[in-house]
Amino acid sequence: MELNKLGRYEITQVLGQGAMGIVYKGVDPKIGRTVALKTLKTAGEIPADQLAEFQRRFEQEAQSAGRLTHPNIVTIYDVGEEQGLAYIAMEFIKGKALDEYISEKSPFSIDQIVNIMVQICEGLGYAHKNGVIHRDIKPANIVLTDDHIAKITDFGIAKITSTSATQTGMVVGTPSYMSPEQITGRGVDNRSDIFSIGAVFYELLTYERAFPGDNITTVMYRVVHENPTPLSVANMSVPAQFDQIVMKALAKNPADRYPDAESMGKDIQNYKNAASTQIASTQAFNPADYKGTVVMSSKTAATMAVPASSATTPPAASSSAPVQSATKNKPIVLISTITAVVCAVLLYIIFGIFTSSEKASLQIALNILKGTAVLDGTDYQIENGQLAVQNVSAEEHELLIKHEGYDDFKTKLLFAENEEKKLNVTMKLAPVQFPSGVDTAYLTISSKPDIIAVQTNTGKFIGYTPLLKVPFPVGKHTLVYSKEYYGTQTKDVDLRKKREYKDALNLEVKKGSISVSDVNPKKVQVILDGTTLKPEKDGVTYIVPFGKRKITLKQEGYKPFEQEVVINSQETLKLNSTLEQLFGAISITSVPSEADVFIDGNNVGKTPLKLDKVAAGQREIKVQKGNLVSIKKFIVIENQENNLAELKLLASVGYLKLVVNPWAKIYVDGKSMGSSPPVDNLELKPGTYKIKIENPAYRPVTKNVTINAGSTTSLQHDFK
CATH class of the missing domain: 2.60.40 (Immunoglobulin-like)
Incomplete structure (x- = not known):
């Protein structure tokens, strides 16, 4: 039976069908919003035990995702049931899942991958803070919109940490992306999702799964017992810093992983500033190497760990020389590093002369284009629905947002050091009071794009779209619709008493x-x-x-x-710009040496070779010598750095040593190779061959031999 409506939603088309049910595209006629409608199969379509599990997952998705509102998580709008058919109304997304991009091997730049991963970490971190563990993070459950926004979907097997749903011992998820504790049925927390993020990150960088296998058993064994092929081997063009980030996320022991998704996202975003052997924001300290911790602030519980070795390290000559000259003929007091730190802290506590540089930041997205935000008494103007405030101190702050015709928004925000807080604020229209005797109609206006200003031609501001049944005086009015960078529209309307005027706008961008x-x-x-x-x-x-x-x-x-x-x-x-070309140096060696070197197909010399000026960017390095197998390697030439390329050439042929008594004619795959002796050392390409040995006085002999590159295979036969 064709379905035309679910609850108040009008169905426009079928988007897809899965094991649990059908997903439709629909429209909410009340506000003109396009939605995706996820339905659950009925009792007559699947077995009762399977239906019960699907119902549990369906309710779990509504309960888990329904409590989350974040730009990187698909929004749940509504849950309902129509004639026994359960459905979830959720955000309709124009885009496609990451697994489609991966299967198509779509060319993402490193910056694009970093942007996608940071968004995933932010969305998942928000879910974790709100007590939801996804447990099925994988490329198929991450959708990239046409505007390059990553959206986490399908919370059907998510765990709400405040409930007892899915106890220890129950295994759910997708094996290739499940954590070891998920596979072994142990209890999971947010760090299980971090393992899954690491597997997704690995796949985006290599187009290969971190834990491949021909069957589930192989995959699960590898997840629990084996580490993936290092990124530096799977894709040599990937920045070296990512190796450590991925391996930390994919640690077998949850305690060795990132403690939260935000920490991982920060390391990914700051990879260019981190050394390849150290990720600063997640550096793990060995307590045995440190002694003494001191409180740095009475407002925040931050501590400083001082390396034990630093207390006994003598100062460098360059730093001690000025001290000696400045203290000539005066007693010299040597202060250890620990003493210096303690003194500095005491100065801070007593005099407050140190100010923390660990500032936080705030980004606000709103459903109004303009307005005023007041943070601790300081006014900030909202432009285009956005506000960014930098250098926010790590403490509690009061925020007030106000706009004509809207209720004030008030809240308190607590900032940690270095926190990048993002806030989505939905302002609500204030109730409108009209003088007694004034008859009113109702305005319901939707638009593309969202957040269009609606006012009269006399300058009376009504609100920003979408508007839903906003009361307004009856009579003839001219409504003006406008938004920066878009054309302006005007419409003459005749509003009737207690009637609803509906309009759907589509402003064209200039x-x-x-x-x-x-x-x-x-x-x-x-x-x-x-x-x-x-x-x-x-x-x-x-x-x-x-x-x-x-x-x-x-x-x-x-x-x-x-x-x-x-x-x-x-x-x-x-535009008529000329970009400045960047150059680096490269040293190329090979075993054996004296091999020809080609860069991007051009012969540039023989190994060992050092070139002081090579165009920066990814370059194809190829070395070849004689009948050895040529080697290709892609290397990213970094600007103003000396890059290294070490390559080992392998033999392209092997040898067959023949010892035949008394003598014989030799055939290799039917081709005559002469007589032995003297044919006793044949050069052949690697592979398996059929060797025929003939002497007219004896019965012919046929043997199969395998030739390996760079080695000699011996074959002996004595005729009797």
């Missing part, structure tokens, strides 16, 4: 274009206000919204070029 036909080098990556653009068919023209914009041009091996530009509607802005 656009211009930019051309990079005169930019060098060609085929640069164009980024507008942080979003990577796709060119038109000519490959050099980009359609962009008008207004003041920040353009970034990137090309591997070149210094990024940034420029503030003004895009005018219906006009083309021609």
